Amino acid sequence: MGMEKTDTVVVGGGQAGVAMSEHLGALGIPHLVLERHRIAERWRSERWDSLVANGPAWHDRFPGMTFPCGPDDFPDKDSVADYFVAYAKQINAPLRTGVEVTRVSRLDGRRGFRVETSDGEIEARHVVAATGPFQRPVIPPIIPADAPVFQMHSNSYHNPGQLLEGGVLVVGAGSSGVQIAEELMTAGRDVYLSVGPHDRPPRSYRGRDFVWWLGVLGKWNADTPAPGTDHVTIAVSGADGGKTVDMRKLAHRGMTLVGMTAGYENGTLRFAPDLRENILNGDANYLSVLDEADAYVAANGLDLPEEPEARVIPGDPDCVSTPIRALDLARQGITTVLWATGYAVDYGWLKADTFDDKGRPLHQRGVSREAGIYFVGLPWQTRRGSSFIWGVWHDAKFIADQIAIQRGYMEYHADAAKMTADA
DSSP, rough: OOOOEEEEEOOOSSSSHHHHHHHHHHHHHEEEEESSTTTTHHHHHHTTTOOOSOTTTTTSOOOOOOOOOSSOOOOHHHHHHHHHHHHHHTTTTHHHHHHOEEEEETTTTTTSSSETTEEEEEEEEEEEEEOSSEHHHHTTTTSTTTTTSSEEGGGGGOOGGGSSSSEEEOOSSHHHHHHHHHHHTTOOOOEEOOOOSSOOOOETTTEEEHHHHHHHGGGGGGGOOOTTTOOOEEOBGGGGGGGOHHHHHHHHHTEEEEEEEEEEETTEEEOOOOOHHHHHHHHHHHHHHHHHHHHHHHHOOOOOOOOGGOOOOOOOOOHHHSSEEEETTTTEEEEEEEEEOOEEEEOBBBBBBOOTTOOOOOOOOTTETTTTTEEETTTTTGGHHHHHHEEEEHHHHHHHHHHHHHHHHHHHHHHHOOOOOHH
């Protein structure tokens, strides 16, 4: 049998891959979507049990389908995965699960790529890497692997009962770290939270969710940060119906806040002297959104109720006013260090000259430096909104249009060659 051929292979069957399939299908472009596990597998098996979407159902969805819950609800993780399964069925996506892509390389002397998979080889004119940003969990090399404390990444955490008895240090105060730390504290654990630089927008203000405010204030369209710009995580939660993350309130309830984790020696962790600065910068971000929202209401004559209580910030708890700089893990009964420290990309399967020295894609709005290769699902791919479900859908539309444009050029070339031959 000859090698299977198609125009475009999409690698990854999560939200980015499903969105790509919809747009490629709408343009009549033959394609296959290959997923090594199940559709949206990471939502099912690499997230904690109680996770819900960080945005309300009315906003964080594709245009062609609503969630079966209420519009202001925050769907749980399995409902999100089920949504993408249903969406793929609705658009009749040519999606193959259980097929792992092991290598993609350019064909010798002609257009296209050889896509090597666990189920054989495919020849494609174009390849879209839709594997998303959550590929390889990152644990900073701070605590040696043989240290007498259990270490795990947040992608392996499912529920409090999974951990050893004793206290827990959660490193990372973005959305994942804060939500996991609060869940552990509510379960009766002694919890320490290592807090780095972060933004913490209000969950809602004056009767509107923060996703609405970011929309009307034009913040979803914020430009992609310049290369080398420090990434600042965002602390926002849809848990318990959605609530504003407030580090001080967590501390007043019993959580101990510390600064960024800086080093380890002989069973003792050291922390940077930056806790209060990080908290204050988070406050500044929070208050700036309120200021812009108030100005928008006044300028547009909107009838939205005032909310002065939103500006009341609790006083500093002891752990903020007198921060802990070092922590003897055994003495404090800490048996687990849970790293909510994000992910790195892993494109080892894609043999192309379009990556920097850290393996990150070099691209313009998802169009790579190597003709025929595209990316979709990257954070800040085109704007701030790229990280959200709806943003992925729009980025995928742009990439599908670019593939269609290239197909048009090649069809012209083929037609011209045929006319020349006929003449």
